[in-house]
Amino acid sequence: MRRRRVALLGLLAAGLLAAQAVLPAAAAPRLETGFRRGVGIHTMLNWARLDRGDPGRYAEAPFEGPAYALPEATLRNVRAAGFDFVRLTVDPGPFLQAEGAPREALDRLLVATVRRFLAAGLAVMVNFHDNSQVSRFESVNWLRSPEEPVFKAYLALVRRTAGLLAGLGSAGVAFEPINEPGYGYDGASTRRWQAMCEMLHAAVRAAAPDLLVVLTGAQGGNRHGLVALDPAPFRASRVRYSFHAYEPYPFTHQGVVSKQESARAWRYFSDLPYPPASVPLPMVLDQVRANVEADATLAPLERRRMVAEARAQAAAYVAAGFDRRGIARAFDEVLDWARRNGVRPDQIVLGEFGATRTYGRYRASDPLSYETWLRDMREAAEQRGFAWSFWALGGHGGMALVSEDGATTLDRTSLRALGLSAE
Incomplete structure (x- = not known):
């Protein structure tokens, strides 16, 4: 996809602008119930295998192997606990790299994965969630301008994927075209992100007029980035708005090894x-x-x-002293933004929140503090009418919902804090 001719990219850009221009002017329809209590799935279609001979390229079958499997027992436990959707993170890098048959195979894998969750009674929020494995596909390197070739290729990927998801014909499918944009900390990049967000939205609508779209602000997708976003261009569209919250970071990231000073x-x-x-x-x-x-x-x-x-x-x-009152003040900033802009509270999603806890080889928060923080976050979201998605079901690092790395059972303390069934 990175080899697309400039002429084709120009046609794509023109098509996106045209699609944006014909969005209906009617009021946004009432959202269906669902997409209220979610959990992130970060182990199936992310952190892809790299080519053994070239670490700057993904393997031809990037998500093949036991590391990318989700046991049926785990899936049953997620549904039984009371979750109603999963936020499925997808590394866009392999999709951007692949062409021909390997690219079509990735599309089939994505569709099959979404269908598996739907069959289990769970709605699916598909989130393009880049990482740092192959630098040219890391979003911080191509969100600098709408004219970046990789961004233009990304728009084509978003449009193609939106068409695939719309083709499933399910109201239980949503598409979040980007995760945590790393810009928007000044006026110029805030305005740039607004324009790029509108282009991403238009890319979805060009292929999927009624697919539920999840949009985010910049600044790493936090609340400050969201309240800097102007939702007016999306008012007639079927959208939700996401922000991530991990405050206070010294608490939620206990034990995490970071290179940041x-x-x-x-x-x-x-x-x-x-x-x-x-x-x-x-x-x-x-x-x-x-x-x-x-x-x-x-x-x-x-x-x-x-x-x-x-x-x-x-x-x-x-x-x-950041406590329950601090969480309330932070969430009220989002609620005030929604009220000022005619956005309903049920269109807001707390798209990620979680904290490291002590289990297995991880030494982090004590169970009482962890449960109290997690409950405060979840209740603050629900009291304001926001949906939420816990980070994450599995994966190494200490924030997993499974009771231990590799387990199929879920942590009872986390479930209690989330107001879900711990039986």
Whole structure:
């Protein structure tokens, strides 16, 4: 697809503009029930296999092998718990790279996967969710301009995929054409994202006039990015709006190894309290110190520096006091944006939220703090009429809903916090 001729790209752009111009002017129809309680599926069609001879290319069958399988027992447990949809993340990179028969095989795999969830009684939100494995397909490298060749190819991919999903003929299918755009932190890139979002929406509508579309703001898809988005161009369309929420990050990302300077200390956080003031600060700082001192890879001077840095960040987390009231204020920003713009609360989706917890090889939040934070987030969303999707069902890193890595059973603490059946 990256070899498409410039002339073809010009025709595509013209077609998208035309499709956008003919959107109906009537009021948006009432959304059907469903897509209320979801869970992310990040292990089936993401983190694709790479070509053994060229790490800059995906393998011809990128999602083949046991690592991409979802056991039927896990699927049954998801449905029995009370979830009504899955947010299926799909790496667009292999679809952008493949041509001919391999490309058609990927389309068939995507359609078959969606049909499997539908047959299990679950609606499906298909989300194009890039990653950093092959840099030329990582969105941060091509969202710089609507004229980027990869973005134009991406528009063609969005249009093609929308047609496939619409062809399923199910009201239980939605399409989220991009995940967490990494721009929009200044006026110019905010305006650029608005234009690109409109182009993505038009690409869907060119092939699927009535498919449910999930749109997001920039700034990594957070609430600030959403409230900077102008929804007026989409008012006559069947859409929902998504934002992601992981605040406070020192709590939700305990134990996570990050290369970001501001997040280096997270790997040494465990048992941080939530609400922050529920445990005396000296106890919090003693745990942080013990975690740093247990790291045998640190040289003595580096260890002393990291103890000071980690303790300072933990103390700042406690002092900030971000609790249920902070969550309420954050979600009210989204609700106020919706009211100002004539967006119904049931069109809002808390598209991702989750936190690391202690299980298996992961040492993160204690069960009580974890359950309290997760319940506060879910209740804040529901009280405002927002749908939600928990991150995520499985995958390594410590945020999984399955009870252990590789398990088919679901974590009972998480289910209780989400208001679902833990039986």
